[in-house]
Amino acid sequence: MPLSAGQPPAAAAGGEPEEGDSGSALTEAVAAAFAAAGPLAAADPNFLPRAAQNALAEAIAHALDRREALVAEAGTGVGKTYAYLVPLLLSGRRALVSTATKSLQDQLFLRDLPRLVDQLGVPVRRALLKGRASYLCRHRLRQAESDAQLPDRFAVRALQRVSAWAPATRAGDLAEVEGLDERSPVIPLVTSTRDNCLGIDCPEYRNCHVVQARREAMAADLVVVNHHLFFADLALRDSGVAELLPSVEAAVFDEAHQLVEAGVQFLGTTLATGQAIDLARDLLAQGLRHARGLKPWAERAAAIDRAARDLRLACAGALREVRGILKLRWEERAAEGRLEAPLDALAAAAEAAAAVLAEVAEAAPDFARLAERCGTLAALARHFEAEAEAGRVRWIDLSPQQARLVESPLDIRAMLDEQRAGAPKSWIFTSATLGADAALSWFTSQTGLEDARRLVVGSPFDYPHHARVWVPSPFPKPNDAAHPAAVGALAARLAAALGGRTFVLTTTLRVLPLIAEALRTAAPQLTVLVQGSEPRRALLARYRDGRGAVLVGSASFWEGIDMPGDALQCVLIDKLPFPPPNDPLVEARVKQLRAGGGDPFSDYFVAEAAVSLKQGAGRLIRTESDRGLLVVADPRLRQMGYGRKLMAALPPMTPLAGEAEALEWLAALAAAH
Numbered sequence: 001m002p003l004s005a006g007q008p009p010a011a012a013a014g015g016e017p018e019e020g021d022s023g024s025a026l027t028e029a030v031a032a033a034f035a036a037a038g039p040l041a042a043a044d045p046n047f048l049p050r051a052a053q054n055a056l057a058e059a060i061a062h063a064l065d066r067r068e069a070l071v072a073e074a075g076t077g078v079g080k081t082y083a084y085l086v087p088l089l090l091s092g093r094r095a096l097v098s099t100a101t102k103s104l105q106d107q108l109f110l111r112d113l114p115r116l117v118d119q120l121g122v123p124v125r126r127a128l129l130k131g132r133a134s135y136l137c138r139h140r141l142r143q144a145e146s147d148a149q150l151p152d153r154f155a156v157r158a159l160q161r162v163s164a165w166a167p168a169t170r171a172g173d174l175a176e177v178e179g180l181d182e183r184s185p186v187i188p189l190v191t192s193t194r195d196n197c198l199g200i201d202c203p204e205y206r207n208c209h210v211v212q213a214r215r216e217a218m219a220a221d222l223v224v225v226n227h228h229l230f231f232a233d234l235a236l237r238d239s240g241v242a243e244l245l246p247s248v249e250a251a252v253f254d255e256a257h258q259l260v261e262a263g264v265q266f267l268g269t270t271l272a273t274g275q276a277i278d279l280a281r282d283l284l285a286q287g288l289r290h291a292r293g294l295k296p297w298a299e300r301a302a303a304i305d306r307a308a309r310d311l312r313l314a315c316a317g318a319l320r321e322v323r324g325i326l327k328l329r330w331e332e333r334a335a336e337g338r339l340e341a342p343l344d345a346l347a348a349a350a351e352a353a354a355a356v357l358a359e360v361a362e363a364a365p366d367f368a369r370l371a372e373r374c375g376t377l378a379a380l381a382r383h384f385e386a387e388a389e390a391g392r393v394r395w396i397d398l399s400p401q402q403a404r405l406v407e408s409p410l411d412i413r414a415m416l417d418e419q420r421a422g423a424p425k426s427w428i429f430t431s432a433t434l435g436a437d438a439a440l441s442w443f444t445s446q447t448g449l450e451d452a453r454r455l456v457v458g459s460p461f462d463y464p465h466h467a468r469v470w471v472p473s474p475f476p477k478p479n480d481a482a483h484p485a486a487v488g489a490l491a492a493r494l495a496a497a498l499g500g501r502t503f504v505l506t507t508t509l510r511v512l513p514l515i516a517e518a519l520r521t522a523a524p525q526l527t528v529l530v531q532g533s534e535p536r537r538a539l540l541a542r543y544r545d546g547r548g549a550v551l552v553g554s555a556s557f558w559e560g561i562d563m564p565g566d567a568l569q570c571v572l573i574d575k576l577p578f579p580p581p582n583d584p585l586v587e588a589r590v591k592q593l594r595a596g597g598g599d600p601f602s603d604y605f606v607a608e609a610a611v612s613l614k615q616g617a618g619r620l621i622r623t624e625s626d627r628g629l630l631v632v633a634d635p636r637l638r639q640m641g642y643g644r645k646l647m648a649a650l651p652p653m654t655p656l657a658g659e660a661e662a663l664e665w666l667a668a669l670a671a672a673h
Contacts, residue, residue: 029090030061033120040082043119052457056083059455060428064091064250069420069427069452071256071444073434075459075651076618080430081112084252088222089122093249093426096241098225100255100262101560102130106175108254109224127220128173129213129241131229136162136172137192138204144189147285151185158186172209181535188278195275195373196282201365217244227259231266234415249425255560256429257611260412260446264585267415268392268408271380274401276308276346279373282366283353290364295356303349304377311342315396315403322400323532324509324555329584330394330405340385347381350374383407395584410588413448427452432618436610436649459651461621469630469653470662471637478575478634484511487574487633488518491550493659494570494631496523497666499673500548502570503563505616507577509554515574516552526550531557543567559615564622569669571620575634576646577612578605606642610649617650627669629662 032038034054041047056074063070064087074080088095099105109128117124145163150156158180165177174180174187192210202208217223225241233241245251253259280301287297315333316322333339354374361367384405388394397404409415420427429449435442444450472490476483487504495502504519506512509531516530527546529539531553543551544567551557558577579586590600598604613632620628630653637643656662 026061026065026087026091027058030057030087033086033090039119039121040086043115050079050460052460053079053083056080056430056455056457057087059453060084061087061091063428063453064088064093064426067249067424067426069449070429070455071434071440071449071452072428072430072455072457073440074430074432074457075461076432076621077459077461077624078457080432081108081254082116084254084428084430085112085116086120088250088252089116089120089124091250092122092221094247095222095250095252096225096244096248097222097252097254098227098230099253100227100258102134102175102226104255104560105130105224105226113222113224124222125220127213127217127223128171129217129223129225129229129244130173131226131232132193132197132210133187133191134173134175135192135209135213136166136169136174136190137197137210138166138207139198139202140192140196141166141190142204143285143289144186147289148186148189155185158184159190162186162190169209171213183535193278195279195376196369198365198369201368214243218247223248227253227255227262228266231263231412231415234419235267245419246423250428251425252428253430255431257431257433257443257615259429260443263412263415264408264410265406267412268406269380269383270407271377271384271405273308273312273403276311276350276377277305277402279350279370279377280305280308283357283370283374286364286366286370290366291360294360294363300349300353300356304346304353304374307342307346307349311339311346312398312403314338314342315398315405319398322398324399326398327583327585328396328398329582329587330388330396333396343381343385347378347385350378350381354378393584393588408585410585410592411446411448413446417448433611433614436607436614436645442607442611459621461624461626461651463621463651463653465654466625466627467621467630467651467653468628468656468662468665469632469647469650470656470659471632471635472659473635473638475633475635477636483575483633484514485518487511487572488515489522490631490633491515491552491572492519492522492526494572494629494662494666495519495526495550497663498570498670500526500546500550501566501568501673502550502572503557503568503619504550504552504572504574505558505619506552506554506574508580511574512552512554519550519552523550528552531555558612559618561619562622563619564626566626566669566673568619569626569628570631570666571617571628572631572633573613573616576609576632576636577616578609602642606645610646613646614649621651627672629656629665629669631662 031054033040034049034057036049056072056078059070059072060083097108099108105128109126113126141162144159148159150159161177161180169176223244230241284297284301287295315328317333317338354371357367357371357374361371388407392407392409394407397406434440438456440454444452476486491502491504504515506515512530516528520528525548527549529543529549529551531539536556539551540561543549544563589604593600593604617630620630637646656665
């Protein structure tokens with residue numbers, strides 16, 4: 001079992017318990033829980049003790065006993081969720097568990113935790129805490145029911161569905177509403193934000209689901225949150241995490257490889273044009289509701305709305321059609337002078353609205369809150385008119401709906417240093433991919449966790465026998481115009497041999513339609529599902545339920561997807577996932593590395609590609625019996641010196657020499673299907 005460089009095995013695994021602590025008692029209890037005759041095996045006939053899971057659980061138990069930091073990479077199939085939950089539950093320590101997404105939160109809280117609590121027989125008060133946008137706001141629901149302007153009949157039905165569900169819900173979690181699309185335009189109308197929440201002035205304050213969720217979290221022994229909520233709350237102190245964190249004795253971060261990206265997004269300063277448009281809408285609605293005819297509400301709201309839309313157009317520049325989210329360099333737009341006028345207009349419009357609201361503040365609680373929002377918006381616009389703060393980077397996230405102006409730190413070192421300097425507690429970070437070396441330096445260097453104990457636990461799966469890897473050669477290089485079509489044609493041949501059951505993962509959204517078109521042309525008998533054509537959940541459901549399907553996706557399809565068994569037996573990655581060199585964050589990190597004497601390509605680009613490649617490859621083998629083929633359609637993996645490092649980062653799959661061997665392997669898998 002690989003251990004961190006420079007540490008003796010005992011230290012990397014947690015060491016012996018110090019005199020006076022209960023390390024041996026907890027370690028023994030954890031070992032007994034995972035034993036062949038233990039409670040987990042007694043409750044589940046399919047449970048088998050796994051050495052890798054035991055090692056991870058033991059290291060976590062030691063970290064809990066000593067209130068230390070542990071960074072642990074655990075390969076697919078180790079069972080890391082149980083490996084951290086069992087020690088947490090048996091320790092009796094008050095804990096915060098953060099995972100990557102709301103869906104993983106629900107899985108942890110609604111499935112894994114109740115099952116383990118029953119099996120271990122431990123009385124633990126549990127709470128689930130999400131962001132405001134997940135909870136129904138009864139006050140805003142009443143407003144929406146009376147005067148919301150809904151865009152279509154689907155939104156009307158969605159609001160009716162929420163209204164029918166609202167009287168009976170206890171938690172107020174909108175995830176309970178069957179058939180409610182998470183992208184529905186109704187959700188912003190029936191939820192609150194930090195900006196529009198009335199707090200104790202709200203007529204529904206006593207029944208507020210957000211307040212109830214916070215209250216339950218503060219009273220719980222174990223609270224489940226997500227990374228975005230964790231960082232957003234530390235920045236804004238809006239959801240209860242900042243209040244909760246000092247009181248817990250352990251903080252566990254699952255899917256920790258996403259921590260830095262989440263932190264950089266939420267610890268910074270953000271001005272969103274959608275935020276301004278929402279303010280304009282609320283200003284008009286509340287002005288007409290409470291003080292119709294007293295002030296020029298339509299004029300003030302229109303000025304904010306127009307300035308926000310002009311700002312988005314200025315950010316877009318010559319771009320007319322935007323798919324997904326584009327990250328634009330701040331320097332390009334600022335140097336052209338495009339942002340000055342719309343930012344000034346937005347600030348002026350917000351300031352004018354704030355002045356009008358101040359004159360009628362006594363008419364309704366909504367007006368005081370709206371005035372605060374206008375002041376905040378004006379201050380943000382003025383902030384982005386000025387130069388960026390030292391040590392921070394600016395960029396623009398452009399989507400079809402809005403532009404987000406972001407100023408952020410380059411990593412989360414300072415934030416974690418500050419939190420770890422507080423009351424002593426255990427800090428545990430775990431994921432299937434945290435680096436390409438035993439020191440896990442990709443993760444620890446960005447988080448300031450170089451002093452943490454580190455553990456690398458390999459996957460228990462039999463990759464050499466169950467998986468193959470093939471790098472086509474000769475093959476067009478990624479910068480060749482013929483590359484996307486060649487990838488699509490190759491995917492068609494492989495998927496046809498397998499009868500579908502294939503993922504094509506791309507590094508950019510741009511090539512999705514090109515690859516999909518080539519695939520459909522070469523294999524018209526296959527069903528080709530393409531990211532963006534339907535919601536992600538619907539696409540995955542169609543893929544899982546259908547036969548002869550190929551899914552072509554980017555970004556979010558590289559991780560967090562579990563297709564065990566023979567539903568997915570071929571993963572084709574179009575090219576090595578190096579970070580885009582023109583990305584503003586990438587540019588800033590390259591400058592930082594060069595200033596410190598580092599090698600940006602080796603220390604950053606290759607390290608980032610190794611982690612992403614491991615994530616994509618991780619979609620293939622999900623259980624002990626899975627079999628499959630990984631294809632990386634990038635000849636650089638064979639031809640370049642760094643290719644050996646990237647290949648070494650992958651699970652130990654058996655390499656294939658050519659397409660004939662690949663098709664033979666797929667034919668064998670198809671015959672066994």
